[in-house]
């Protein structure tokens with residue numbers, strides 16, 4: 001049912017945690033399943049994302065997509081990060097079953113919310 | 123949104139793992155969210171549940187209810203364990219939001235499936 005990459009990122013999630021004094025923080029909820037996700041971004045003066053961490057109450061698919069998404073945004077500019085879609089994250093994980101596609105939206109939306117929070121502060 | 127007990131069992135889940143040569147193993151899926159859960163029971167010759175472990179791909183509510191359920195079944199007889207409902211598990215956790223009640227069914231069903239597996243072998 002799940003790819004090896006999904007199981008790897010679920011069992012060994014990258015970048016779980018919080019960032020103190022983060023440049024941007026985004027919290028989103030998923031109406032379909034009631035889960036929540038929070039993303040922390042550390043963005044330097046050149047607008048490069050230096051660090052990214054997340055916390056979630058979501059399922060394995062939410063954990064795996066968030067873990068992969070944090071890896072994808074690190075080192076990117078704000079503009080590049082805005083262009084990372086849940087589709088790209090799912091592709092990087094070799095796919096997700098259809099019933100789990102909505103879980104992958106949590107990561108995309110939380111990153112957007114954190115970037116929006118950053119933009120409002122700058 | 124979540125009680126302190128839910129957050130405690132989510133963040134420090136009890137009895138996560140597998141039992142080698144378990145007396146009974148039950149694997150169930152949740153059609154609503156596509157999540158899966160596996161329960162392992164170690165039952166002694168007097169029919170007492172000595173150990174119980176679980177693994178899940180489910181969300182935080184699934185983790186918390188399974189963690190609490192494993193604590194509730196330990197030391198119980200097979201008959202007593204069959205009578206533990208998801209309602210009892212939720213009450214022990216001081217409740218769950220309505221959108222998460224279906225997650226608590228995973229633990230109940232997985233314990234029943236593991237007890238059924240045990241009964242078939244004996």
Ligand code: FES
Nearest residue numbers: 155157180181225
């Ligand atoms: S949403 Fe699937 S177990 Fe909770």
